[in-house]
Amino acid sequence: MIVIDGTREENLHYKWRPDLKPIARVGDGEKFKVIIPDASTMQVRPGMGAEDLARADSTKFDAAVGPIYVEGAKPGDVLAVDILDMQVGDWGWSAILSFMGLLKGRFKDLLVHWRIGDGRAQAVGGFLRGIRVPVKPFLGVVGVAPGEGEFGMIPPQSFGGNMDNRLHGVGARIYLPVSVEGALLSLADPHASQGDGEVSGTAIETSASVVVRASVVKGLRVGRPFTMAPSRDEPGEVIATMGISSDLHRAAVEALEDMLAILGKWYGLTPEEGYVLSSVVGNLRISEIVDEPNYVVTLTMPKSIGEWMGNPR
């Protein structure tokens, strides 16, 4: 199995561009392993304080491992990225950064360190009074190259990137619209735990070793990412569509439009049927509200709607 080591500088990039040189090539459907540094790209170290964090180079935040060329992927295809395994590091960090977050400017900078083990994370030094948070790892950043232009790492875009969607853990299949030959897949920003929203701007940031498979899907034209994944909260899987916009209302409309398209294509439902079904069982959630200027609103639909059909066509 190919192993791509993102702790080596030559395997990282700090911008999304269509013309980056691939650091590796993988076959369509081939499994490979990626070692992914934390969101600070190894600038945060155990024992470091908030003053050190303030001096960190924010242009290096969310550096992505890649890009990885996937054989056979052509513009107009979709890349299906399966997260097969994910092992997180034994420590992590969270921060309050006065320049970001839903309550930005309200608090002073703060850097919290977490010990991670036995499926739990516990903040160091008495912060959070010993609360042991369940570890539910996922990848904050999963993206492919844009068709044109250059984009920073923090805002998510129609080609994916920093979606900070907590559904993107083991078992998830993330579909991304391909814009360039080889798709140019990149991964970054492992999180040991994060709620819908990531309200302070950071999750439990950590490193990870991830086993991934990327498969080329032909004939499925989509303009934005969507995902099939275990729901994280209840038994079973969900279909998750994502609207990505600086306006939360617009993002919700996009997520709903994409859901109606999928329910039509895969389940044969009319737009009216999809709209009513989305209203009575679909859940609108704010995946992130801090990666300015773009936010992600996710609409989830239980995949079990298929089993709920008494008389399928």
Place this chain on the structure above:
Amino acid sequence: MIVIDGTREENLHYKWRPDLKPIARVGDGEKFKVIIPDASTMQVRPGMGAEDLARADSTKFDAAVGPIYVEGAKPGDVLAVDILDMQVGDWGWSAILSFMGLLKGRFKDLLVHWRIGDGRAQAVGGFLRGIRVPVKPFLGVVGVAPGEGEFGMIPPQSFGGNMDNRLHGVGARIYLPVSVEGALLSLADPHASQGDGEVSGTAIETSASVVVRASVVKGLRVGRPFTMAPSRDEPGEVIATMGISSDLHRAAVEALEDMLAILGKWYGLTPEEGYVLSSVVGNLRISEIVDEPNYVVTLTMPKSIGEWMGNPR
């Protein structure tokens, strides 16, 4: 047990006002039963079509049963409303109304009828291809009188009302800020099922018989509703704070501010601790995005954070 019958016109009101005459009085902590008509206030009948719905009187939508005077409730108190039991009717309806919903103007009016039984709802007439949606009942409208002014029934407000929060089913305790003597509690809008968002503008609308207890809580000053409830998706309960605003981003900020206040008061967490905890395990969800001009964003926190504390103060 007092039974209040909301199918009788004299037990309904169509505006929120501080000076409505109570239709019943209950003791602090007394159980009582409320029969609640559907959101159309019995205008929608089985077999009716979309043309009939278009002729319905929309000023009668979400008519509330009440107001109910709760002994001992004074301005500045909080009223805790426990939903102890809820039995929904054996049929319901959903609609696409061209003048409302997240995709308003996109579709023609449509009225869908549901058969409800054995914990499932199935649309009548082949719509949704026989999909049998699990029934998860809750009350769309739970509110007390405003301190002043007159408000329509559709938009939720700081005193509650049409929050359409699917957490408000059996086992929920909804806290509402009291503005007038007796609180003047009202209930309406039973839903057999609805996702976070209620994107089309309607859930599975139905009638219900609900057993409720209202208790006066002194010394807990809050400016907006909040709730303790079974999570509906996973085992365990959640603390849920609700921001209510025409701006989704503002609503999210309000929900977060209220959560930090509760985590401080009940768990002794500093605002910084509450902020980081909300980021790593709190979930921002859009409870409704259609009750114009106000939307509800809910932040949920697992109540088990209390059990996660290794060394509680």
